[in-house]
Amino acid sequence: MQRVSIPKAEFAVIGSSSTFSISFxxxxxxxxxxxLES
Numbered sequence: 001m002q003r004v005s006i007p008k009a010e011f012a013v014i015g016s017s018s019t020f021s022i023s024f025x026x027x028x029x030x031x032x033x034x035x036l037e038s
Contacts, residue, residue, distance in 0.1 A: 025033045
């Protein structure tokens with residue numbers, strides 16, 4: 001089996017069908033989430 005290297009990231013968003021049913025991240029309404037550009 002071949003070993004795959006996964007690059008590092010400062011943050012990631014893992015979505016599924018639920019992220020298509022809302023305006024993500026605007027609809028989350030969490031104090032630690034800030035939209036920088038839209």
